[in-house]
Amino acid sequence: MRTVPRKLVGAACNYVVFRRAFSQRANGIVPELSVPVLIVGAGPVGLTLSILLAKLGIKCSVVEKKSEFLQHPQAHFINNRTMEIFRKIGSLSTDIERLQPPIDQWRKFIYCTSLTGLLLGEVDHLHPQDLARNHSPTWVAHFSQHRLLSLLQLQAEQLGIHIYKSQEFCLNNLGHINLGYECVSIEQGSENVKARFSRTDTNTKDLLTINCSFLIGADGASSKVRKLLNIQMEGEEALQNLVSIHFFSMDLANHLIRNRPGMLYFVFNTKAIGVFVAHDLRSGEFIVQVPFYPPQQTFEAFTIDACKTIICDLAGTTDIHIDIKAVKQWIMHAQVAESYISRNGRVILAGDAAHRFPPAGGFGMNTGIQDAHNLAWKIGAVLRGVASHNLLRTYESERKPVAKANTALSLENFKAAMSIPSILGLDPSSARFIHEQVNGGIGSLLPHQVQKNIMEGIFALGRMQVGPLVLNSYNPLGSIRLKKLKHMLGEGRSLQLQFPAEDLGFRYHSGALLINEEEMQSYTDEHYVPGRRNEYKPVCAPGARIPHSNIRLLKSDFTKSDEAS
Numbered sequence: 347m348r349t350v351p352r353k354l355v356g357a358a359c360n361y362v363v364f365r366r367a368f369s370q371r372a373n374g375i376v377p378e379l380s381v382p383v384l385i386v387g388a389g390p391v392g393l394t395l396s397i398l399l400a401k402l403g404i405k406c407s408v409v410e411k412k413s414e415f416l417q418h419p420q421a422h423f424i425n426n427r428t429m430e431i432f433r434k435i436g437s438l439s440t441d442i443e444r445l446q447p448p449i450d451q452w453r454k455f456i457y458c459t460s461l462t463g464l465l466l467g468e469v470d471h472l473h474p475q476d477l478a479r480n481h482s483p484t485w486v487a488h489f490s491q492h493r494l495l496s497l498l499q500l501q502a503e504q505l506g507i508h509i510y511k512s513q514e515f516c517l518n519n520l521g522h523i524n525l526g527y528e529c530v531s532i533e534q535g536s537e538n539v540k541a542r543f544s545r546t547d548t549n550t551k552d553l554l555t556i557n558c559s560f561l562i563g564a565d566g567a568s569s570k571v572r573k574l575l576n577i578q579m580e581g582e583e584a585l586q587n588l589v590s591i592h593f594f595s596m597d598l599a600n601h602l603i604r605n606r607p608g609m610l611y612f613v614f615n616t617k618a619i620g621v622f623v624a625h626d627l628r629s630g631e632f633i634v635q636v637p638f639y640p641p642q643q644t645f646e647a648f649t650i651d652a653c654k655t656i657i658c659d660l661a662g663t664t665d666i667h668i669d670i671k672a673v674k675q676w677i678m679h680a681q682v683a684e685s686y687i688s689r690n691g692r693v694i695l696a697g698d699a700a701h702r703f704p705p706a707g708g709f710g711m712n713t714g715i716q717d718a719h720n721l722a723w724k725i726g727a728v729l730r731g732v733a734s735h736n737l738l739r740t741y742e743s744e745r746k747p748v749a750k751a752n753t754a755l756s757l758e759n760f761k762a763a764m765s766i767p768s769i770l771g772l773d774p775s776s777a778r779f780i781h782e783q784v785n786g787g788i789g790s791l792l793p794h795q796v797q798k799n800i801m802e803g804i805f806a807l808g809r810m811q812v813g814p815l816v817l818n819s820y821n822p823l824g825s826i827r828l829k830k831l832k833h834m835l836g837e838g839r840s841l842q843l844q845f846p847a848e849d850l851g852f853r854y855h856s857g858a859l860l861i862n863e864e865e866m867q868s869y870t871d872e873h874y875v876p877g878r879r880n881e882y883k884p885v886c887a888p889g890a891r892i893p894h895s896n897i898r899l900l901k902s903d904f905t906k907s908d909e910a911s
């Protein structure tokens with residue numbers, strides 16, 4: 347008979363303590379609770395980790411500072427490896443495949459002077475071999491992050507994880523997700539971690555203390571957990587400031603479904619420059635990203651009316667109904683944390699808390715979900731007592747090199763995306779240079795309004811390059827630029843959608859591998875050619891994903907009882 351490990355018995359007892367502590371607060375005593383695994387942040391990474399842990403029988407608590415799940419669409423491209431992980435979570439991968447927009451509505455990137463104006467070029471990112479599913483039982487998907495969060499919540503609830511949206515901190519003897527509590531401090535001991543949380547809806551310092559064996563910081567790009575640990579980020583910071591406008595427009599979506607369906611629309615014209623992400627053309631849900639240059643431009647200036655004007659300028663029409671849901675600003679970085687694990691080995695970073703990439707190539711969330719997958723079985727093995735605590739160190743030695751490679755790839759992709767405006771005479775590095783000059787050199791001595799006027803004047807002049815007078819086949823300069831653009835798109839040198847070699851072909855060279863160095867060297871990486879749209883070549887090597895093969899059971903192999911079961 348199997349005995350229940352002592353640690354798990356202890357964990358179960360802790361849930362009894364939760365109930366007692368809960369009533370203590372009613373008596374004015376600050377409760378102190380205990381849980382084996384505490385996850386800070388209920389983004390896609392925190393939620394996936396809680397589900398994977400629950401599947402392993404490890405109870406955990408997810409604590410999220412917002413009072414509701416993120417509704418602003420960010421990620422939308424789910425790569426093949428992530429879909430394989432989702433395939434292990436109930437019906438998640440098939441739900442995504444069923445609910446995502448039809449492939450013909452997202453296989454292309456479109457380059458144009460407006461959504462209703464001149465088509466400069468388009469790239470179809472779907473190759474015939476993509477649909478064959480030779481290398482994986484799943485495939486990539488186009489499905490918005492906020493919709494994914496809803497599906498993850500459903501899967502969590504089906505596993506018995508309760509979600510508490512009220513401000514009361516609720517606990518039960520199963521896993522739970524509590525919204526509206528922010529992690530404010532961490533105290534590390536040799537055997538445990540103590541984290542303090544405050545309620546985000548009140549000004550009162552209503553603190554709650556939670557003790558845990560392991561704390562996972564899945565709290566996003568500006569991670570408080572990372573800052574509390576004093577872990578620095580390495581790489582390029584603040585590559586670009588952007589404003590992201592979330593809106594619905596069925597008028598625009600119907601026009602695009604009829605005339606130029608696509609996933610991304612890169613728009614360049616004399617009034618504005620921006621990138622539309624068609625999150626779902628069927629419901630008319632879009633995000634438009636526009637470059638933002640503070641402090642000359644202020645975020646407050648992006649009022650609903652100003653945003654509508656930007657959308658109309660980029661759409662090339664005012665004859666559309668637009669329903670703006672939210673406007674956010676964000677900063678693009680290309681960085682990886684210097685360390686993923688605290689000195690006592692009990693506080694661990696995952697997802698954007700550990701790495702933040704340019705979104706070009708869609709690696710951010712995907713890398714984070716794969717961090718969670720790597721971490722879950724290791725935490726499970728340590729808490730069950732079948733592996734030593736040192737196993738968790740292999741999380742960093744396996745995942746950090748992948749994050750570094752994906753950072754470099756995302757940067758390369760970002761540069762490929764920027765090469766299109768450069769060809770059209772809109773060099774983004776010039777805009778950055780002008781912005782730096784106005785902020786730095788002599789420009790900074792000028793009054794704010796003058797700085798703003800100078801910058802906007804120079805940018806408007808720059809945008810003349812993509813006006814109809816220049817960008818036409820009769821203008822010698824315009825004709826050369828249009829030809830160059832056509833070549834670049836045709837040769838696949840612009841931003842790509844899929845990266846099969848990196849998606850399925852990455853390999854761990856050190857970590858939880860039972861192989862000595864000499865043997866390891868006998869496995870070369872010749873098969874692995876990273877880069878732009880290079881094919882994945884299956885290989886059986888330590889640290890690599892085991893190649894997929896479809897297995898067909900012959901009828902004669904079945905006994906009647908097999909068939910019945």
Ligand SMILES: Cc1cc2nc3c(=O)[nH]c(=O)nc-3n(C[C@H](O)[C@H](O)[C@H](O)COP(=O)(O)OP(=O)(O)OC[C@H]3O[C@@H](n4cnc5c(N)ncnc54)[C@H](O)[C@@H]3O)c2cc1C
Pocket residue numbers: 386387388389390391392409410411412416420421422423424491527528529530564565566567569570571590676696697698699705707708709710711712713714
């Ligand atoms: C425009 C854009 C497009 C993108 N497209 C893609 C794409 O196509 N594919 C892709 O893979 N990635 C993409 N990404 C990246 C992706 O959105 C992120 O990588 C992903 O959100 C990271 O997930 P996470 O769970 O690590 O962090 P987050 O999603 O940021 O979640 C962290 C959570 O922690 C909470 N939190 C923060 N601090 C605290 C605290 N102190 N206490 C408690 N809770 C806290 C936050 O409220 C948040 O809910 C894109 C990003 C952007 C901006």
